[in-house]
Amino acid sequence: MSVQIIADSASDLPMQFYKEHNVQFVPLQVLLDGETYQDLQTISPKQVYDALREGKAPKTSQVSPEYFLKVFTDIAKQNKQAVYIAFSSELSGTFQTAVMVRNQVKEEYPDCDIEIVDSKCASLGYGLVVQHASQLANDNASKETILDAVEFHAKHMEHLFTVDNLEYLARGGRISKASAFVGGLLNIKPLLHVEDGKLIPLEKIRGKKKLLKRVIELMHERGIDIKNQTLAISHGDDEETALEWKQAIQEEFGATDFVINSIGAAIGAHVGPGTMALFFLNELPPQE
Template identity: 60%
Template sequence: MSIKILTDSASDLPLEFFHKQNVTCIPLRVHLNDKEYLDLETIQPKEVYEAIRNGAMPKTSQASPTALYEAFEEVAKSGDSCIYIAFSSELSGTYQTAMLMREDLLAEYPDFQFSIIDTKCASLGQGLVVHYATQLLNKSLSFEDTCQQIKKYASTMQHIFTVDDLDFLAQGGRVSKASAFVGGLLNIKPLLHVEDGKLIPIEKIRGRKKVLKRMLELMEERGSNFKDQTIAISHGDDEETALQLKDMIQEKFGCTSFIINQIGAAVGSHAGPGTIALFFLEDVIA
């Protein structure tokens, strides 16, 4: 019996990661122009960013109960154990729905070893937790110890990111409207982080170059041993800036392991084009 890792599309990992690591990705839903799509399956991030640039306001909804139940049941039938690494419960109802599906499933499969972990993370912060979880599977840990290690990764994951327009997050309820200050005309860029699973604005900085420099300063303040961990950068259709940030991190900290990917359709519907997000652990977990 082995452990099967599942997550959802809010993890923003590259599709090839899921195939290579045998991780099941359950799609969140995107609603655009009166149609419903499945993130990474029937709609791609670039379509969402182009729609936003053309004035559309996509909305999102949690993964469907049916999709969650079917994914969980497939593992139950296989005889394997299951760990579902979920999008922050403060940003989506997916975790709560998954817990309800787990209750239903255990009524039918009472011996099924199954844990759902609320990462309190988003985008590649969640994705990095999944990345480290797959590495744990090679260490012959018990199911309980594997779950505990994954929770440690989630609890020490740092998120530092900037968006071009906080109004996208405010309209989707991801930050309070009071926090959604407007700075576009003055080239003011907000810096945010994640605190207990919630998106919290922390600073306003004038100019993209200064924002990237400040992200590195915060990285140095909040983390350590960067050369011994994987650094993740996700972007809202702005690979050039993501690679620029990677080069700055490489030069300053000597990091060699990176995951860089475009923010998916679900998270991107709220973050908007131009978002740059940086993720790392506070320290390496042995």
């Protein structure tokens, strides 16, 4: 591999992906019951969702500077080129910390060649960007080619998601305009998306069936050539609903290429159990 890809646990890709595709993993941190855990390494998403159901309030923090320092120093010592694709800077301080640590490493290793990209994406929307970059890296693409592809895919990645309870997002300050969603009408499902890296409420919909129907409508409005894309669905400990979404999308568009995975502990602590999220491109790269 000519370029080392680095990604953090907010991409919600399984650990197996990192191992199989030679992507360097860096974990965000989860604080629960007075202990600090490394997302996906020392705590599972299931543990976080169970804690939330029990009324506990797990907190999260960015990738530690010490973790970045070790990873970046190892890359600098090996004279590798690297691209770290980071979780949206609007949702975490991880991007800013990575830049700070990279600059620190460059003081000792002036030739350190690590590019840090703010994906402005989250969960498997971010994961799809990482997945595409890793494919290019494994095909020995140049760093410039990878950076161009990352920029394009991140810019054109649609995020549509719903949460069972906005309380988790509001508590962590992860959404704006939350006041528009105050109220507890029975079976109301808030639909949100991402604008410039921020989580923005779109509308309120009554019932799961109407919600899924609206999601498919938005795929028609925003997506392009859905049938031939890799689509991603992430869920908050609710694989059954994720598979229902997959089936409905398959029937509507004829799509066959899906990535489905649980939302990890770092994001799951803020969105809560029952969250559903869908990711697709609103434009395809010219070469595709």
